Amino acid sequence: MTVNGSVLLKTVHLPESHTLAVYRKHGGYEALALALQKQPDEIIDMVKRSGLRGRGGAGFPTGTKWGFVPKATDKPKYMCVNADESEPGAFKDRIICQKDPHQLLEGTLIGSYAIGASRAYVYVRGEFAFEAGRIREAIDEARKAGLIGKNILGSGWSCEVSVYLGAGAYICGEETGLIQSIEGKRGEPRLKPPFPAVVGLFGCPTVVNNVETLACVPHLVSRGWEWFAGIGTERNTGPKLYGLSGHVNRPGIYELPMGTPLRELIESHGGGVPGGRAVKGVIPGGASCPVLRGDEIDVPMDFDSLTRAGSLFGTGTPIVMDDTTCMVRAAWITARFFAHESCGQCTPCREGCGWLERILVKIERGQGEERDLDVLLSVTDQIEGNTICALGDAAAWPARGFAKKYRDEFLQHIREKRCPLGGGSLH
Amino acid sequence: MASVKLKVDGREVVVEKGTNLIEASKQAGVFVPSFCYHPGLPVVGVCRICLCEVEGRPKLVAGCATPVEEGMHIITRSAKVAEARRAVMEFLLIHHPLDCPSCDKGGECTLQDYTIQMGPSRSRFTFEKNTWPEEDVGGKLILNKNRCILCLRCVNLCKDVAGVDEIAVLSRGEHTYIGTVDGRKIENELAGNIADICPVGALTSKDFRFQSRPWELKNTPSVCPLCSKGCNVVVGYHPRRNEILRITARTNMDVNQWWICDRGRGGFHFIHDPNRIVVPVQRAGGTARTVAWNAALPEIARALRGVVQRHGPAAVGVLGSAELTNEECYLTRAVFRDGLNVPNVDFPARPQPEVTYARFTIEGDQNPNTRGARLCGVAPGPLGLGVNEMIRAAAAGTIRALFFLRGGPLERFGDPAIVERALRQAELVVVLDLLPSPVSDRAHWVLPGVSFAEKDGTFTNSSGRVQRIRKVLTLRGDTREDWRILQDLGRALHVLPSADPDPERIFIRLAQSIPAYSGLTYASVGELGAPIAPATADVAVG
Ligand SMILES: Cc1cc2nc3c(=O)[nH]c(=O)nc-3n(C[C@H](O)[C@H](O)[C@H](O)COP(=O)(O)O)c2cc1C
Ligand code: SF4
Ligand code: SF4
Numbered sequence: 011m012t013v014n015g016s017v018l019l020k021t022v023h024l025p026e027s028h029t030l031a032v033y034r035k036h037g038g039y040e041a042l043a044l045a046l047q048k049q050p051d052e053i054i055d056m057v058k059r060s061g062l063r064g065r066g067g068a069g070f071p072t073g074t075k076w077g078f079v080p081k082a083t084d085k086p087k088y089m090c091v092n093a094d095e096s097e098p099g100a101f102k103d104r105i106i107c108q109k110d111p112h113q114l115l116e117g118t119l120i121g122s123y124a125i126g127a128s129r130a131y132v133y134v135r136g137e138f139a140f141e142a143g144r145i146r147e148a149i150d151e152a153r154k155a156g157l158i159g160k161n162i163l164g165s166g167w168s169c170e171v172s173v174y175l176g177a178g179a180y181i182c183g184e185e186t187g188l189i190q191s192i193e194g195k196r197g198e199p200r201l202k203p204p205f206p207a208v209v210g211l212f213g214c215p216t217v218v219n220n221v222e223t224l225a226c227v228p229h230l231v232s233r234g235w236e237w238f239a240g241i242g243t244e245r246n247t248g249p250k251l252y253g254l255s256g257h258v259n260r261p262g263i264y265e266l267p268m269g270t271p272l273r274e275l276i277e278s279h280g281g282g283v284p285g286g287r288a289v290k291g292v293i294p295g296g297a298s299c300p301v302l303r304g305d306e307i308d309v310p311m312d313f314d315s316l317t318r319a320g321s322l323f324g325t326g327t328p329i330v331m332d333d334t335t336c337m338v339r340a341a342w343i344t345a346r347f348f349a350h351e352s353c354g355q356c357t358p359c360r361e362g363c364g365w366l367e368r369i370l371v372k373i374e375r376g377q378g379e380e381r382d383l384d385v386l387l388s389v390t391d392q393i394e395g396n397t398i399c400a401l402g403d404a405a406a407w408p409a410r411g412f413a414k415k416y417r418d419e420f421l422q423h424i425r426e427k428r429c430p431l432g433g434g435s436l437h
Numbered sequence: 438m439a440s441v442k443l444k445v446d447g448r449e450v451v452v453e454k455g456t457n458l459i460e461a462s463k464q465a466g467v468f469v470p471s472f473c474y475h476p477g478l479p480v481v482g483v484c485r486i487c488l489c490e491v492e493g494r495p496k497l498v499a500g501c502a503t504p505v506e507e508g509m510h511i512i513t514r515s516a517k518v519a520e521a522r523r524a525v526m527e528f529l530l531i532h533h534p535l536d537c538p539s540c541d542k543g544g545e546c547t548l549q550d551y552t553i554q555m556g557p558s559r560s561r562f563t564f565e566k567n568t569w570p571e572e573d574v575g576g577k578l579i580l581n582k583n584r585c586i587l588c589l590r591c592v593n594l595c596k597d598v599a600g601v602d603e604i605a606v607l608s609r610g611e612h613t614y615i616g617t618v619d620g621r622k623i624e625n626e627l628a629g630n631i632a633d634i635c636p637v638g639a640l641t642s643k644d645f646r647f648q649s650r651p652w653e654l655k656n657t658p659s660v661c662p663l664c665s666k667g668c669n670v671v672v673g674y675h676p677r678r679n680e681i682l683r684i685t686a687r688t689n690m691d692v693n694q695w696w697i698c699d700r701g702r703g704g705f706h707f708i709h710d711p712n713r714i715v716v717p718v719q720r721a722g723g724t725a726r727t728v729a730w731n732a733a734l735p736e737i738a739r740a741l742r743g744v745v746q747r748h749g750p751a752a753v754g755v756l757g758s759a760e761l762t763n764e765e766c767y768l769t770r771a772v773f774r775d776g777l778n779v780p781n782v783d784f785p786a787r788p789q790p791e792v793t794y795a796r797f798t799i800e801g802d803q804n805p806n807t808r809g810a811r812l813c814g815v816a817p818g819p820l821g822l823g824v825n826e827m828i829r830a831a832a833a834g835t836i837r838a839l840f841f842l843r844g845g846p847l848e849r850f851g852d853p854a855i856v857e858r859a860l861r862q863a864e865l866v867v868v869l870d871l872l873p874s875p876v877s878d879r880a881h882w883v884l885p886g887v888s889f890a891e892k893d894g895t896f897t898n899s900s901g902r903v904q905r906i907r908k909v910l911t912l913r914g915d916t917r918e919d920w921r922i923l924q925d926l927g928r929a930l931h932v933l934p935s936a937d938p939d940p941e942r943i944f945i946r947l948a949q950s951i952p953a954y955s956g957l958t959y960a961s962v963g964e965l966g967a968p969i970a971p972a973t974a975d976v977a978v979g
């Protein structure tokens with residue numbers, strides 16, 4: 011796996027990159043010292059001006075989110091770090107947790123300071139036990155160095171950070187599911203409104219941010235928002251970790267500016283498709299994003315461009331599929347994931363996801379009928395927009411995308427009563 | 438409370454701030470369907486059948502979880518809303534067994550009703566359905582998960598109203614199910630409410646299951662007689678069988694909100710007990726004989742008069758009952774205290790441990806009419822004796838006649854050995870009751886009284902609320918309403934100038950003479966009851 015980059019991934023190749031000593035040697039925690047000399051509002055303003063948008067999938071402007079936290083409240087405020095990274099295709103936060111946990115902690119501390127929180131939780135995906143250990147070690151080191159705990163760096167401001175290990179549910183990556191989980195409850199999204207900024211963890215104002223989002227923060231604080239805003243395209247700024255996987259010669263994590271063209275990512279950085287085969291489709295940002303056909307990959311990888319292209323940027327982690335891939339099977343595997351991960355709370359997602367999966371299995375096995383395709387599309391319409399959280403949409407979008415973009419291949423399965431690709435492959 | 442003006446399908450309506458779209462629509466006369474929403478439970482917003490359009494918002498919103506806003510326009514009659522409802526109905530039915538003909542909920546099932554109203558008539562789901570075995574989950578409930586639509590009402594009833602996490606959501610996705618924790622049985626005494634609020638036939642009452650179709654029942658509003666709380670109930674009885682088959686909760690925000698306890702819910706079986714006392718019985722010298730009312734009452738009256746003539750009215754002890762209605766308590770006083778000048782009139786307390794749940798209390802007094810009995814004068818007169826003293830006086834031979842308006846175990850009236858002696862010593866023991874008891878087993882006369890479902894009347898609950906019970910059953914055997922028995926006895930004793938034809942008329946008299954009830958009538962008491970006059974509360978007529 012190739013891993014390279016100059017900002018967020020600058021030090022990950024170094025031995026002992028996860029330690030405080032190495033982090034500090036490369037300027038670590040200088041941004042925190044700088045931030046603590048400013049007013050919290052100044053930091054929020056900086057983040058707003060930098061144009062940083064959340065890297066967790068929705069691309070919500072981070073500064074704006076921080077600004078929603080009410081100032082006049084007696085309640086404690088909380089910062090939650092979303093390290094639940096579980097979407098198929100997404101593998102970008104893990105490297106930060108593993109190789110550069112102090113970068114994450116520094117961003118977390120600055121964010122906590124900005125929103126007035128003195129308690130932060132890092133919610134780590136259950137399977138990331140090793141990474142959770144690394145973050146815990148980093149917290150201990152930082153505490154010993156006076157970077158976490160009481161009166162941080164003599165500023166008078168105190169903040170505690172702790173790790174909360176999940177139990178293996180994708181839905182706990184949804185911000186309110188995450189909050190429920192930290193509260194020790196069943197991992198189920200809450201009804202919104204109220205939004206976490208107002209009623210979040212333990213009923214208190216809370217910000218939930220993605221790992222990569224927070225990792226950007228120290229850099230924009232020390233180098234200035236102008237620097238950050240100068241990277242990428244107009245409304246999509248800053249560096250971005252692209253996790254490239256699937257049928258490419260050099261899968262890996264590439265740190266490149268926001269808006270890097272998808273084709274460039276696949277062909278120049280990823281080294282193209284093995285054996286010189288054609289790109290049949292690309293899921294651009296994690297399994298929930300509708301697939302792009304091979305002829306649709308001349309698109310900048312950023313939130314707005316992919317939305318315009320009828321898909322989504324998501325976590326910016328493309329899965330490339332070459333022409334040996336059975337798209338029905340790819341759709342089925344995606345649907346199976348969401349059916350398995352639905353929390354089961356609301357009717358359309360609970361019942362609809364399993365139905366989608368059943369139809370896709372049927373078609374892939376060569377038992378499908380033409381009307382199954384209509385039912386499939388209709389079920390996606392019936393789920394979309396009618397659920398409590400976006401998991402329902404996340405299941406509906408890709409199923410619809412595959413069925414519409416590869417309709418002929420679906421029909422071929424139905425007419426030939428078999429998978430024309432012999433089951434295909436999807437690594 | 439601030440109010441909010443909005444429109445629902447073009448109709449203007451003004452509602453309280455904080456009202457949700459379902460309730461606001463209802464106030465505007467527009468129906469919005471709901472499964473999971475229940476006004477007495479936390480909003481969960483999971484079923485999604487209540488999706489509404491709000492002008493200017495791109496996405497549909499859950500009516501139960503969305504509060505009104507000034508100037509809002511709710512749209513329920515749009516293609517988008519109709520499509521969403523149809524979608525939710527289709528989803529809810531894909532794994533549903535559609536076994537209405539053999540489902541106990543049929544006829545009062547929200548899912549069945551909505552399917553007829555708006556559901557798709559055919560399913561496009563061609564796969565095998567998920568199935569689950571039926572399960573006894575305790576709490577007198579049977580769980581059939583096949584029919585469950587995961588509305589979470591049962592979970593939240595236990596969690597929020599009872600305050601115990603006895604039902605949980607388990608697993609996830611389409612395998613989600615509700616169940617008890619580690620297979621334990623539900624123990625809280627509010628669980629029976631789930632059978633009322635489960636919108637489908639998933640959690641049904643073991644007691645009522647397969648007894649009758651709901652449309653065969655006649656439903657009459659009444660009040661639970663099992664404690665001083667006076668929960669409002671609906672008595673469901675089968676007219677042809679002349680039998681009560683179930684009791685369900687009736688909403689009364691001032692008393693029990695939407696709930697009743699399982700004692701009240703199951704507390705009607707005694708009415709149909711085969712051991713019911715159904716004819717007057719006289720016991721003498723080890724033999725018992727049945728006696729017709731027109732012979733029994735004059736004989737009892739003669740015997741009572743005899744005691745009064747020989748030993749004075751203080752030789753009579755009247756053990757009244759706060760299980761009887763206000764009207765009957767009023768008659769108890771009229772016949773014995775005012776009529777025969779008996780000073781010894783009282784009733785036994787029937788305490789029980791109070792059971793406090795998060796949002797519901799089963800009260801510590803098993804008498805449904807303690808307040809009313811006192812107010813209506815079932816209390817010792819000047820120099821009169823209370824229950825225990827009467828019993829002791831009878832054991833000592835100074836009280837010669839004991840008149841029990843309800844029997845029971847000996848210890849209800851005092852030290853059992855003394856009660857035993859009192860009953861043996863007295864020359865006249867009369868017991869009016871429904872079922873044989875240690876007290877009635879030792880009586881000279883046993884008269885058949887009736888239950889709360891066999892007569893009209895009123896109770897006054899612990900907070901001073903006057904509420905009506907109603908006669909729903911035809912009387913069995915030679916049983917007679919207690920008010921009628923008291924009145925007939927009063928006539929036989931020549932102490933009541935006239936007889937009233939029904940408890941409503943007695944109540945008018947009562948309200949005229951007892952200040953606490955002044956101004957009240959059956960009409961003003963109505964379905965939900967009315968409070969006694971506050972200033973006079975608890976001042977018994979002495
Ligand atoms: C089903 C579902 C799963 C999600 N999983 C994650 C996740 O693993 N990590 C993450 O950062 N955000 C995840 N999100 C997005 C979060 O809800 C939230 O938007 C995000 O953490 C906010 O951080 P950001 O503003 O920094 O992007 C998920 C959302 C949904 C609907
Ligand atoms: S959309 Fe799916 S995952 Fe989200 S709350 Fe509903 S059932 Fe749960
Ligand atoms: S058993 Fe009934 S009340 Fe409980 S979740 Fe299922 S449908 Fe709702």
Ligand code: SF4
Pocket residue numbers: 661662663664665666667668693697698699700701702798799800
């Ligand atoms: S709380 Fe008392 S009045 Fe209410 S149902 Fe239970 S026993 Fe009856």
Ligand code: FES
Pocket residue numbers: 470471472473474481482483484485486487488499500501502
């Ligand atoms: S009634 Fe609103 S979601 Fe169930």
